Amino acid sequence: MNIIIQSTLKTLQKSKTLLDSLNDDDLCDASLAPYYSSIGSHIRHILDFYDCIFNLNSDSTIDLTARSRNKDVESKCGCAKNYLNEIIERLSIADFDMNGIVEVIDDLGLGKTKIKYTLGAIFAQANSHTIHHYAIINYILKGLNISFNDTGFGYNPTTPKTITLN
Numbered sequence: 001m002n003i004i005i006q007s008t009l010k011t012l013q014k015s016k017t018l019l020d021s022l023n024d025d026d027l028c029d030a031s032l033a034p035y036y037s038s039i040g041s042h043i044r045h046i047l048d049f050y051d052c053i054f055n056l057n058s059d060s061t062i063d064l065t066a067r068s069r070n071k072d073v074e075s076k077c078g079c080a081k082n083y084l085n086e087i088i089e090r091l092s093i094a095d096f097d098m099n100g101i102v103e104v105i106d107d108l109g110l111g112k113t114k115i116k117y118t119l120g121a122i123f124a125q126a127n128s129h130t131i132h133h134y135a136i137i138n139y140i141l142k143g144l145n146i147s148f149n150d151t152g153f154g155y156n157p158t159t160p161k162t163i164t165l166n
Helices: 003-021 025-028 041-053 071-075 076-093 119-143
Strands: 059-064 099-106 113-117
Touching: 003 041, 003 076, 003 119, 025 071, 025 076, 041 059, 041 071, 041 113, 041 119, 071 076, 071 119, 076 113, 099 119
Parallel strands: 059 099
Antiparallel strands: 099 113
16 A cells, blocks of 8 residues: 555544544534634545545546535534545555646635646645644644543644653
């Protein structure tokens, strides 16, 4: 299995651990300022990104603006777990040419644009995107006083570790 997919699966395992520790009320609580987003909305957003990659069309185009945005994933842990497991299963069995060129449609703030990527690059971006959203989720967890025991959650692997001197 490709190292990018292995890394992605390791990163997504954190979603599984998180979802196992939450209830539906925690998942959809959007009471924290300033953005009033929920853990569930970030989980859904993460998984939608991967789903868009899997919806690669016959023209080798991935449309990141065509997200499913299933509200049940944002509010029901069971639905979120099912969606996560579906993404993990698809990643586990897929055989991607990571050097294959794809055209990615995205909106960078000035309307839709097309960008050439390799499949490896879009999967690497998806993994970094996931970690970025974990950082936001970590902020929400702290603000809602929800304990989640993963000291690396939301930190990029290249982030320097704080050294404690005795």
